[in-house]
Amino acid sequence: MFLFLQPPLTRSHRTVRRGIVRRYEVDMVIVPATTGQMGVLPGHVATIAEFKPGVLSVHEGSETTKYFVSSGFVFIHANSFADIITVKAVPLDRINANLVQKRLVDFTQKLS
Amino acid sequence: MAMAALRREGRRLAPLISPRTITAVRSSPLYPTLEDEGPLGVRHISTQVVRNRMKSVKNIQKITKAMKMVAASKLRAIQTKTENSRGLWQPFTALLGDLPSADVKKNVVVTISSDKGLCGGINSTSVKISKGLHKLNSGPEKETKYVILGEKAKAQLVRDSKKDIELIITELQKNPLNYTQVSVLADEILKNVEYDALRIVFNKFQSVVSFVPTVSTVLSTEIVEREAESGGKLVDLDSYEVEGGETKGEILQNLAEFQFSCTMFNAVLENACSEQGARMSAMDSSSRNAGDMLDRLTLTYNRTRQASITTELIEIISGASALEG
Numbered sequence: 001m002f003l004f005l006q007p008p009l010t011r012s013h014r015t016v017r018r019g020i021v022r023r024y025e026v027d028m029v030i031v032p033a034t035t036g037q038m039g040v041l042p043g044h045v046a047t048i049a050e051f052k053p054g055v056l057s058v059h060e061g062s063e064t065t066k067y068f069v070s071s072g073f074v075f076i077h078a079n080s081f082a083d084i085i086t087v088k089a090v091p092l093d094r095i096n097a098n099l100v101q102k103r104l105v106d107f108t109q110k111l112s
Numbered sequence: 113m114a115m116a117a118l119r120r121e122g123r124r125l126a127p128l129i130s131p132r133t134i135t136a137v138r139s140s141p142l143y144p145t146l147e148d149e150g151p152l153g154v155r156h157i158s159t160q161v162v163r164n165r166m167k168s169v170k171n172i173q174k175i176t177k178a179m180k181m182v183a184a185s186k187l188r189a190i191q192t193k194t195e196n197s198r199g200l201w202q203p204f205t206a207l208l209g210d211l212p213s214a215d216v217k218k219n220v221v222v223t224i225s226s227d228k229g230l231c232g233g234i235n236s237t238s239v240k241i242s243k244g245l246h247k248l249n250s251g252p253e254k255e256t257k258y259v260i261l262g263e264k265a266k267a268q269l270v271r272d273s274k275k276d277i278e279l280i281i282t283e284l285q286k287n288p289l290n291y292t293q294v295s296v297l298a299d300e301i302l303k304n305v306e307y308d309a310l311r312i313v314f315n316k317f318q319s320v321v322s323f324v325p326t327v328s329t330v331l332s333t334e335i336v337e338r339e340a341e342s343g344g345k346l347v348d349l350d351s352y353e354v355e356g357g358e359t360k361g362e363i364l365q366n367l368a369e370f371q372f373s374c375t376m377f378n379a380v381l382e383n384a385c386s387e388q389g390a391r392m393s394a395m396d397s398s399s400r401n402a403g404d405m406l407d408r409l410t411l412t413y414n415r416t417r418q419a420s421i422t423t424e425l426i427e428i429i430s431g432a433s434a435l436e437g
Contacts (some may be wrong), residue, residue: 046352048207050363073367075207075352083203085374087291 028059029082031074046078055092056084066092157420162413166406173402179230180395187320187388193289194317194381201328201378204371208336212329216308218257219249220278222301222376223269224314224383225262227282232390234315234383235264237325242313245327246273259301261380278305289384291377298373308335310372314379315386321393323386328379330372333364 029040032054050073057066072086223242225235242265246256259279260266266280279301287293301310309331316326331339354360 048352048354048363048367050366073370075203077207083206085200085203085370 026058026060029084030055030057030059031084032056032069033074040074040076040082042080044076044080044082047074047076049074049076051086056089068092068095157416157423159413159416159420162409162416166409166413169402169406169409173399173406176395176399176402180392180399183388183391183395187385187392190289190381190385190388191317194378194385197378197381200374201371204374208331208367208371209339210329211331211339212311212327214309214329214331214335214339215254216249216331216335217254218306218308219245219254220257220259220301220305220307220310221245222259222310222312222379223261223265224312224379225260225265226383226387227263227285228387229264230391230394231387232394234323234325234386234390235262236268238313238315238383239265239268241325241327242269243273245311245313246276257305259305261297284380285384289380291373294377294380295373298369298376302369302372308332312375312379314383315390317382317385317389320389323390326382328375330368330375333361333368336364336368 027041031038031040031049031051033049033051035049037054038049051069051071053070054068055066056069057064067089069084069086069090070088072084074085075083077083221242223238225238229235242258246258249256256276258269258273258277259281260269260277261281261284263282266282269277281297281300284293284297309329312328312330314326314328315323318324354363
């Protein structure tokens with residue numbers, strides 16, 4: 001969604017793990033905040049939000065890229081810039097669902 | 113040729129003429145005399161001392177050259193990680209600002225240094241700056257504590273500031289540096305040390321030959337609010353809505369902790385890079401010095417050798433002419 005008369009949302013995404021810094025101009029970002037899924041659009045009010053591990057989706061025109069992110073923070077500034085800082089961000093297509101299930105079972109066993 | 117022939121003659125006659133026993137007292141290897149004893153008791157100047165020195169200087173040169181290459185490869189490995197981690201603390205600084213001039217009661221100086229030596233002067237500069245910060249921030253109500261990372265800073269700071277040291281952490285680089293390790297460390301520091309402002313002292317890696325000592329300041333939430341209200345350079349946090357959690361204070365506390373661990377991660381990486389770069393240049397100048405020393409010693413060696421040959425020749429010729437004339 002492109003709001004007229006507002007600059008498009010510029011989003012810079014920084015992660016600790018692979019240390020990627022990417023700046024995009026996007027239309028919308030959906031962030032897994034601790035209070036639930038939060039949609040960030042251009043012109044969003046300035047906010048600091050913490051997020052829990054979840055799926056981050058970036059909408060650019062008709063394309064959507066999804067990432068799995070571990071916890072972190074998102075700062076939304078008044079000039080439609082958003083900074084997303086996480087420890088880990090993995091594009092969803094690199095995640096192998098079976099491996100994840102197996103690991104989940106392993107670790108739950110180790111915990112209990 | 114004549115000398116060799118004369119030597120053989122000498123050896124043939126030695127048991128008849130030599131006044132000393134064959135088992136003459138030899139000088140001990142620890143204190144080599146400058147005079148060698150040849151057959152017939154002929155003494156010529158020994159080049160042994162110079163030769164020993166040349167051997168050891170050559171070995172040193174080889175070792176320092178190897179150390180330089182090792183440091184260069186380690187630097188390459190860690191440099192990409194460091195450059196990537198620089199993006200981490202930038203949003204925090206953009207939001208919360210880096211205010212080294214904040215006047216607070218409880219300062220904590222986190223000094224980052226290396227465990228191994230032979231890396232030039234970077235550890236001394238870090239310690240000097242930490243001590244400077246300590247002096248700057250001590251007063252009637254203010255106090256400064258140290259948290260030390262690395263053996264080198266520990267050795268220097270334990271001497272005169274022992275009572276101000278809160279935590280000492282060494283052997284950081286046993287495993288390759290990663291964020292999990294640093295976040296555990298940051299957690300330890302935050303739990304055990306009371307702080308209003310954390311000042312991280314490290315050497316920022318600008319290029320292979322340039323390392324700038326830097327101080328990153330992380331302020332606790334109360335101080336941030338105080339500074340923002342007093343209309344300082346910090347942006348007003350109130351203009352930001354804070355989502356989630358029970359209270360705004362809790363989120364901001366998490367934010368400060370995350371900021372500290374990100375800044376620490378970057379600082380530790382930068383310092384490691386600077387350490388390898390400084391070691392490279394120190395070992396490079398060391399091998400160059402060893403090369404110069406070797407050149408000088410070679411000249412001395414050749415001069416000594418030629419002088420001893422000349423002396424022998426003179427003795428033989430004057431001896432021969434004395435026999436004739």
